[in-house]
Amino acid sequence: MDKQLLYRCIEEKAPLLTQLSDAIWEYAELSMQEHRSAQAYLDILRAEGFTVEAELCGMPTAFLGKYGSGKPVIGILGEFDALSGLSQVAGKTQREWKIPGGSGHGCGHNLLGAASLGAAIAIKEQIAAGNLQGTVVFYGCPGEEGCAGKTFMARDGMFRDLDAALCWHPGDVNEVTTGSNAASVQVQYTFTGVSAHAAGDPEHGRSALDAAELMNIGVQFLREHMPKSCGLHYSFLDAGGISPNVVQPTATVLYMVRGNDVRIAKALLKRVDNIAQGAAMMTETSVSSRQIDGSSNTVSNSVLEKLLQENLEQAPLPEYTQEELSFAAKLKETCGEPVLPGQWVNENTQLQSFSKEASQNGTLPLNNFVMPYTPSKQVSPGSTDVGDVSWLAPTAQFSAVTWVSGSPGHSWQNVSIGTHSIAHKGLLLAAKVLAGATMDLMENPETLRLCREEFEIATQSGYDCPIGKEVTF
Numbered sequence: 294m295d296k297q298l299l300y301r302c303i304e305e306k307a308p309l310l311t312q313l314s315d316a317i318w319e320y321a322e323l324s325m326q327e328h329r330s331a332q333a334y335l336d337i338l339r340a341e342g343f344t345v346e347a348e349l350c351g352m353p354t355a356f357l358g359k360y361g362s363g364k365p366v367i368g369i370l371g372e373f374d375a376l377s378g379l380s381q382v383a384g385k386t387q388r389e390w391k392i393p394g395g396s397g398h399g400c401g402h403n404l405l406g407a408a409s410l411g412a413a414i415a416i417k418e419q420i421a422a423g424n425l426q427g428t429v430v431f432y433g434c435p436g437e438e439g440c441a442g443k444t445f446m447a448r449d450g451m452f453r454d455l456d457a458a459l460c461w462h463p464g465d466v467n468e469v470t471t472g473s474n475a476a477s478v479q480v481q482y483t484f485t486g487v488s489a490h491a492a493g494d495p496e497h498g499r500s501a502l503d504a505a506e507l508m509n510i511g512v513q514f515l516r517e518h519m520p521k522s523c524g525l526h527y528s529f530l531d532a533g534g535i536s537p538n539v540v541q542p543t544a545t546v547l548y549m550v551r552g553n554d555v556r557i558a559k560a561l562l563k564r565v566d567n568i569a570q571g572a573a574m575m576t577e578t579s580v581s582s583r584q585i586d587g588s589s590n591t592v593s594n595s596v597l598e599k600l601l602q603e604n605l606e607q608a609p610l611p612e613y614t615q616e617e618l619s620f621a622a623k624l625k626e627t628c629g630e631p632v633l634p635g636q637w638v639n640e641n642t643q644l645q646s647f648s649k650e651a652s653q654n655g656t657l658p659l660n661n662f663v664m665p666y667t668p669s670k671q672v673s674p675g676s677t678d679v680g681d682v683s684w685l686a687p688t689a690q691f692s693a694v695t696w697v698s699g700s701p702g703h704s705w706q707n708v709s710i711g712t713h714s715i716a717h718k719g720l721l722l723a724a725k726v727l728a729g730a731t732m733d734l735m736e737n738p739e740t741l742r743l744c745r746e747e748f749e750i751a752t753q754s755g756y757d758c759p760i761g762k763e764v765t766f
């Protein structure tokens with residue numbers, strides 16, 4: 294089949310996809326609260342003739358749309374949640390709150406889901422026309438930014454039937470993602486003490502806030518004695534109240550523990566648990582803990598990655614107008630200096646100065662080129678619940694340019710550009726790459742066989758889900 298048919302379909306659907314993306318940007322709903330966003334997707338999936346399953350695994354905003362029949366079954370992953378504190382007026386080159394304290398799409402998930410849907414629709418049209426055989430499944434995955442919706446879906450048996458899963462992420466470079474991501478677990482610790490007048494009756498008080506502070510101090514000492522690749526982050530969810538003259542009877546801290554794989558993260562978590570117990574003992578308070586979520590390290594698949602690279606090189610790159618370039622240049626000025634001008638530090642912090650493309654990165658307002666494929670075994674310090682999908686089916690991802698070069702992740706700059714024609718062009722490019730790769734997989738059983746073979750070897754140890762049955766979202 295000619296890939297141009299897919300590209301044309303995506304161009305025809307451009308108004309639908311960009312309107313969807315802009316609407317999701319406007320809703321800016323946080324993890325697991327994406328009700329209007331999910332509804333917008335469900336409406337389109339139904340109108341486009343997909344068989345829809347809503348409220349997957351008991352999550353009100355998780356869903357899928359399926360089209361076609363038989364093998365192969367290719368999954369395309371979509372996300373749509375926003376981030377708190379990142380509300381921003383669109384199209385500005387300076388920080389300007391849209392809603393003070395509101396949320397915004399600083400990670401571009403408005404674009405992410407819409408492009409994935411666009412690819413699924415283009416494949417559906419070709420299955421309907423009899424040009425392709427197989428099944429395409431669009432997954433509406435909630436709560437990537439907090440709660441790890443895909444991990445709950447993976448725990449409850451989804452993704453296992455897929456022959457391959459594809460996804461992408463908005464970014465400042467057109468590049469196939471290689472290497473792995475850290476695994477993570479999030480646990481909430483709640484200390485309970487006894488309130489009392491802080492000055493008049495302090496001997497009767499048992500401070501939960503003291504316990505939480507001592508726990509954090511204990512964890513600071515732990516940092517020296519854990520593998521260098523691990524990470525520990527925390528935030529206060531409850532500091533026990535606002536009155537300094539009261540001994541705080543409650544305090545809650547949320548911990549995120551990262552390691553190169555789930556086993557390492559869980560082992561470190563046990564040591565954090567011990568510190569919490571120690572802090573409770575020191576302060577004569579009690580502590581309880583509750584796991585919030587978790588995500589696995591990603592298993593890379595070079596067969597699928599090379600296929601994405603081919604498709605990234607085949608799809609026509611966007612052409613930018615003078616207006617777009619000057620907007621991008623102004624926005625880039627607000628992003629600070631690149632780490633090393635003329636050199637590209639990729640997600641795996643490997644310096645890549647050997648290619649012409651790499652040396653241009655950080656010097657142009659928009660990186661309008663495709664980075665060479667540089668397979669790596671490095672583990673990126675961040676985590677994603679795409680990792681859990683990658684343990685259950687061969688999975689690969691890439692990034693496409695929707696942001697200005699050097700733009701920080703989770704930033705107001707990314708919110709500002711999120712409805713701009715530059716971002717829309719990146720959305721359409723991503724949809725074409727995903728659709729092209731899905732077409733290749735449906736037409737080439739040998740590619741699927743090879744990616745399955747690599748997957749089976751890489752996942753021999755089996756999927757160790759980072760969340761147990763007792764964890765609820």
Ligand SMILES: [Zn+2]
Pocket residue numbers: 400401402437462
């Ligand atoms: Zn993201």
